[in-house]
Amino acid sequence: MRTLGRILALGLVFSVVTALIVIIVNASGANAPGFGDGPQFRPGGGGGEGFRPPFDGNRPGQGREEGREAGEFWLLGPIKNVAVIGLLVTAIVWPRSIARKNRKRLAP
Amino acid sequence: MTDEIVKTSTGQTKTKIWMDILIFIVFLVMMEPRSSGLAVHEWLGLSMLATITVHLLLSWEWIIEITRRFAGRLGLQNRLNYILNWLLFIDGTLLMISGIMISEVALPYLGIKLPIGFAWRRLHDMSANIVLLLLGVHTALHWNWIVNTFSKYLIQPFKNLFSLKAGKDGAK
Numbered sequence: 001m002r003t004l005g006r007i008l009a010l011g012l013v014f015s016v017v018t019a020l021i022v023i024i025v026n027a028s029g030a031n032a033p034g035f036g037d038g039p040q041f042r043p044g045g046g047g048g049e050g051f052r053p054p055f056d057g058n059r060p061g062q063g064r065e066e067g068r069e070a071g072e073f074w075l076l077g078p079i080k081n082v083a084v085i086g087l088l089v090t091a092i093v094w095p096r097s098i099a100r101k102n103r104k105r106l107a108p
Numbered sequence: 109m110t111d112e113i114v115k116t117s118t119g120q121t122k123t124k125i126w127m128d129i130l131i132f133i134v135f136l137v138m139m140e141p142r143s144s145g146l147a148v149h150e151w152l153g154l155s156m157l158a159t160i161t162v163h164l165l166l167s168w169e170w171i172i173e174i175t176r177r178f179a180g181r182l183g184l185q186n187r188l189n190y191i192l193n194w195l196l197f198i199d200g201t202l203l204m205i206s207g208i209m210i211s212e213v214a215l216p217y218l219g220i221k222l223p224i225g226f227a228w229r230r231l232h233d234m235s236a237n238i239v240l241l242l243l244g245v246h247t248a249l250h251w252n253w254i255v256n257t258f259s260k261y262l263i264q265p266f267k268n269l270f271s272l273k274a275g276k277d278g279a280k
Contacts, residue, residue, distance in 0.1 A: 017201045018201055021205055081136055084241070085240070
C-alpha cells in the first residue's frame with residue numbers, strides 16, 4: 001500500500017512536469033509548421049496524416065548521411081557515450097580525491 | 109552518498125546496484141537508435157518508465173529526507189546532488205515525452221495517434237545529449253557509492269568464490 005502511494009506520488013509529479021513541458025512547448029510556438037530551419041511541412045504528403053521529419057538517429061551529422069553503415073560501427077556510439085561519462089567522472093572525482101589526500105597530508 | 113543520510117538494507121542496496129547496471133546498459137543501447145533499430149529504441153524507452161520508477165522508489169527515503177532538510181542545514185554535496193537529480197528528472201521527462209510525441213512504432217502499434225509537433229524531434233535530440241551529460245555528473249557524484257557497492261557485492265563475492273575453490277583444490 002505504501003509503495004502504491006509512492007508510485008502514485010511519482011506519477012503525479014511526472015504528470016505535472018509533463019503538463020508544464022507540453023504547455024511551454026506549445027505556447028512557445030515551436031511546434032508550429034515552419035518553425036526555425038527544420039524540416040518544413042510537406043503539402044499533400046501522407047493523406048492528411050501530416051509530416052513527421054524522417055528518423056535520422058539521435059544526432060544529425062552522424063550515420064548514414066556520412067556513408068557509415070550502422071552494422072559496421074555500431075560499437076562506436078556506445079564507446080563514445082561511455083567516454084563522455086568517463087571524462088565527466090574523471091574531471092569531477094579526480095580533483096576531489098587529490099584535494100582529500102592533500103587535506104589528510106596537511107592535517108596535524 | 110545515499111547511505112550517508114539514510115541507511116539502506118543489504119538487499120535494497122543489491123537491488124539498487126543491479127537496477128543501476130540495467131538502466132546504464134539500456135541507456136547506452138537507447139542512445140544509438142541507428143544500431144538497435146527504432147522499434148527496440150521505442151519499446152526500451154517506454155520500459156524505462158518502470159525501471160526509473162523502481163530506481164526512484166529504492167531511493168525514496170533519501171529523496172524525502174533531503175526534501176525536508178533542503179531549506180535548512182544540508183551539506184553542499186547533498187544539495188548539489190538533489191538539484192542535479194531534479195534536473196535529470198525534468199530532462200528525462202522531456203526526453204520521454206518528446207520520444208512519445210515522435211513515436212513511429214510503439215504508439216501506432218498501441219493504436220494511439222498524437223498530434224504532430226515540429227519541435228519534438230529537436231527537443232528529443234537535445235534532451236538526450238543533456239541527459240548524457242547529467243548522467244555523467246550523477247555518476248561522478250555517486251562514484252564512492254558505486255565503487256564501494258561494486259567491490260562489496262559484486263567483486264568480493266566473486267573473489268571469495270575463487271579463493272574458496274583454490275582453498276578446496278589446495279586441500280585436495
